[in-house]
Amino acid sequence: MPAFALEAEQLEWCEDLRKLTAARLRPLAGRAAPGTLNRELVAELGELGLVARVAPPDGAPVRALDLCLLRETLARECTEAETALALQGLGAGPLALDGTAEQRARWLGEIAAGRAVAAFALSEPGAGSDAAALALAAAPDGTGEGWQLSGTKTWISNAPHADVHSVFARTGDAAEGARGITAFLVPADRPGLTGEPLDMLSPHPIGTLSFDRVPVTRADVLGEVGRGFGVAMRTLNLFRPSVGAFAVGMAQAALDAALEHAGRRRAFGAPLRELQSVAHQLAETATRVESARLLVYAAAAAYDRGDPGIARYAAMAKLHATETAQQAVDTAVQIHGAAALQRGHLLEHLYREVRAPRIYEGASEVQRSIIAKELYR
Numbered sequence: 001m002p003a004f005a006l007e008a009e010q011l012e013w014c015e016d017l018r019k020l021t022a023a024r025l026r027p028l029a030g031r032a033a034p035g036t037l038n039r040e041l042v043a044e045l046g047e048l049g050l051v052a053r054v055a056p057p058d059g060a061p062v063r064a065l066d067l068c069l070l071r072e073t074l075a076r077e078c079t080e081a082e083t084a085l086a087l088q089g090l091g092a093g094p095l096a097l098d099g100t101a102e103q104r105a106r107w108l109g110e111i112a113a114g115r116a117v118a119a120f121a122l123s124e125p126g127a128g129s130d131a132a133a134l135a136l137a138a139a140p141d142g143t144g145e146g147w148q149l150s151g152t153k154t155w156i157s158n159a160p161h162a163d164v165h166s167v168f169a170r171t172g173d174a175a176e177g178a179r180g181i182t183a184f185l186v187p188a189d190r191p192g193l194t195g196e197p198l199d200m201l202s203p204h205p206i207g208t209l210s211f212d213r214v215p216v217t218r219a220d221v222l223g224e225v226g227r228g229f230g231v232a233m234r235t236l237n238l239f240r241p242s243v244g245a246f247a248v249g250m251a252q253a254a255l256d257a258a259l260e261h262a263g264r265r266r267a268f269g270a271p272l273r274e275l276q277s278v279a280h281q282l283a284e285t286a287t288r289v290e291s292a293r294l295l296v297y298a299a300a301a302a303y304d305r306g307d308p309g310i311a312r313y314a315a316m317a318k319l320h321a322t323e324t325a326q327q328a329v330d331t332a333v334q335i336h337g338a339a340a341l342q343r344g345h346l347l348e349h350l351y352r353e354v355r356a357p358r359i360y361e362g363a364s365e366v367q368r369s370i371i372a373k374e375l376y377r
Helices: 008-028 039-047 064-077 079-098 101-112 228-264 276-305 310-341 346-353 364-375
Strands: 118-121 137-140 146-157 164-170 181-187 193-197 206-217
Touching (some): 008 064, 079 146, 146 181
Parallel strands (some): 118 164, 137 164
Antiparallel strands (some): 137 146, 146 206
């Protein structure tokens, strides 16, 4: 049992979810080609009621600790299921947090059921870590009631296959920075909206979206005109600690594999675990994984309480957990040796999967900058 004071019901729920994931979700993983959308898996996540936990149809608040427990548990058993779930929650986050009653009624139920796929369209070719540097233009359409979106979004998860996108565009002057950005809910069938997949080191779809005078109206605005950066940050603040939870789940899976292998595999007349060099690596990894888990849980609990300083705690949790996961997977690969590099091996999969979380939703360098600034507040 972790040192963090989880309730017995929470621990029991996590164990039940692990079994459910192994029985119902893992068999569906890999059925879609790499880089394409596994709609069968998304539908099963909806059928099991798991998407509704990250995108409640009634717009009810999502508890960050519940989100972390969900993502960690899924990641430990099936990273593809975890990622599909998280992307639904991230794409629908601005809708759930800032959408109108009409927008929620149209889309949240479909997303929660796994019948519609959502995407969070923030990054651009010139605006990755610096999200305030967005250039996608929202030009007035001349009616006083709408805009036309022109420009490009890239590195967008679930693009170009999503059914609806949370899109962040500049309605104000570029000199305004974070001010003057507006969030829009844009269905995939809007005229002028096209997309292309990107061939990336990722099992889930990532693509580019092109906007050629795509029409949007005030009915499509999420939140308030000119306040879209806050919409994006509210969503990211909720999900950032849970990126750490995703990483902890992968780290624990790697540690589990290393422990099993070191206890079974013999070398030089004894199990690997009796070699001090291996034993110390296992001990170091286990300590790092547990410390990352506790930091993630603490950040999530602070978010749920509404504590001040959540930006610092969330950044610390994401930074430490994602860096720990990289170390844990690398250590597990080293303990296994060449077998772990075979295509299809759990650790070969984790080795490819674990790299991206150190970049998305704020690279490790960005998290360090956030932490440093918060220390002087």
